[in-house]
Amino acid sequence: MNGFERIYSIMSCGSADCTPFMPKxxxxxxxxxxxxxxxxxxADPFLAMACTVRAGNICxxxxxxxxxxPKRQTARDADGGLLEVSGGVAIGRIDTKGGLxxxxxxxxxxxxxxEYEMAFVQFKKQKSLLVKSIADAxxxxxxxxxxxxxxxxxxxxxxxxxxxxxxxxxxxCGSATLSFYSHFRGSxxxxxxxxxxxxxxxxxxxxxxxxxxxxxxxxxxxGLRILRLNDSTAxxxxxxxGIFRDFIKPRFREICEELHSYNKDVRIYCHNxxxxxxxxxxxxxxxxxxxxxxxxxxxxxxxDARA
Numbered sequence: 001m002n003g004f005e006r007i008y009s010i011m012s013c014g015s016a017d018c019t020p021f022m023p024k025x026x027x028x029x030x031x032x033x034x035x036x037x038x039x040x041x042x043a044d045p046f047l048a049m050a051c052t053v054r055a056g057n058i059c060x061x062x063x064x065x066x067x068x069x070p071k072r073q074t075a076r077d078a079d080g081g082l083l084e085v086s087g088g089v090a091i092g093r094i095d096t097k098g099g100l101x102x103x104x105x106x107x108x109x110x111x112x113x114x115e116y117e118m119a120f121v122q123f124k125k126q127k128s129l130l131v132k133s134i135a136d137a138x139x140x141x142x143x144x145x146x147x148x149x150x151x152x153x154x155x156x157x158x159x160x161x162x163x164x165x166x167x168x169x170x171x172x173c174g175s176a177t178l179s180f181y182s183h184f185r186g187s188x189x190x191x192x193x194x195x196x197x198x199x200x201x202x203x204x205x206x207x208x209x210x211x212x213x214x215x216x217x218x219x220x221x222x223g224l225r226i227l228r229l230n231d232s233t234a235x236x237x238x239x240x241x242g243i244f245r246d247f248i249k250p251r252f253r254e255i256c257e258e259l260h261s262y263n264k265d266v267r268i269y270c271h272n273x274x275x276x277x278x279x280x281x282x283x284x285x286x287x288x289x290x291x292x293x294x295x296x297x298x299x300x301x302x303x304d305a306r307a
Contacts, residue, residue: 001016003020003062004164006020007062011226020168021063022170023061025065027069030055034054043071045070045151045152045153048067049068050160052064063167064170065170068153072085074094081094092124101122101125103125104124112139112140115141115142129184129186130184131200134199134203137184137200137203140204157219157223169226170224173219173227173229175230176229177205177231177247179231179233181193185204194243194247205251206251208251216255216258216259217259217262229269229271231270235272235295235298236278236279244282253287256268267289268290269291270290271293272292273293274297275295276291276298277298277300280305
């Protein structure tokens with residue numbers, strides 16, 4: 001069996017000739033493994049996708065995750081920090097030790113009604129809140145498949161599959177729920193909003209569902225059959241099981257139902273961090289095909305989860 005066959009079989013409740021191995025390789029680590037320059041990654045969206053696949057091949061992995069990046073121009077400041085440049089002007093500093101987001105010098109430059117901006121919303125940060133009302137939430141643009149095709153990502157996926165050497169390629173749906181919401185309201189305010197602004201939470205997360213489904217359908221149309229749905233913050237070290245069941249679970253279920261209906265052969269796994277033991281059955285009930293990771297720092301064992 002090759003890597004794709006192993007992982008797909010396991011996600012389909014089948015068996016494999018050995019335990020499949022798909023390490024979490026973020027692009028920053030992939031640059032170290034492949035000796036590809038981070039500057040090249042930021043300038044070339046295809047290379048940003050390909051580097052994790054090439055790193056997976058070097059590590060003899062069975063699968064790799066691929067992420068869509070915007071094309072960015074960069075420069076160095078006097079201290080050697082990496083800056084994003086637009087129109088010849090530095091607009092912010094890039095977090096090279098974390099998620100490669102640009103922390104903008106000036107607020108108010110992100111247009112939540114623009115499809116391109118929302119396709120890469122996680123890569124720009126500003127100090128003030130992006131969304132302040134339900135009216136703002138309704139303005140959030142949902143990136144369509146036509147946008148990704150115009151940007152060339154369908155061709156990028158084909159090239160990725162051609163050089164995968166039989167590895168499983170996991171396409172990214174992004175996040176629809178708490179991690180998505182926090183882009184617009186900040187981490188601390190997001191948690192307060194569950195109690196103070198539940199209608200706003202629902203309005204933004206509903207846009208998140210539309211966005212995740214759009215991402216997923218584009219990946220499926222591009223030939224991928226394994227999808228990743230992220231909400232690393234929606235764990236029981238951060239929120240309660242009750243909040244998960246009220247806000248996160250129904251939206252996970254909606255995404256799984258929509259994408260499984262779109263293509264019955266697609267397999268979907270979620271990315272959660274921290275303690276998810278109290279919601280294990282809830283995650284199963286959403287229609288997910290796989291849960292990853294089972295975080296040992298969450299206070300439970302794989303044996304507990306399996307039982």
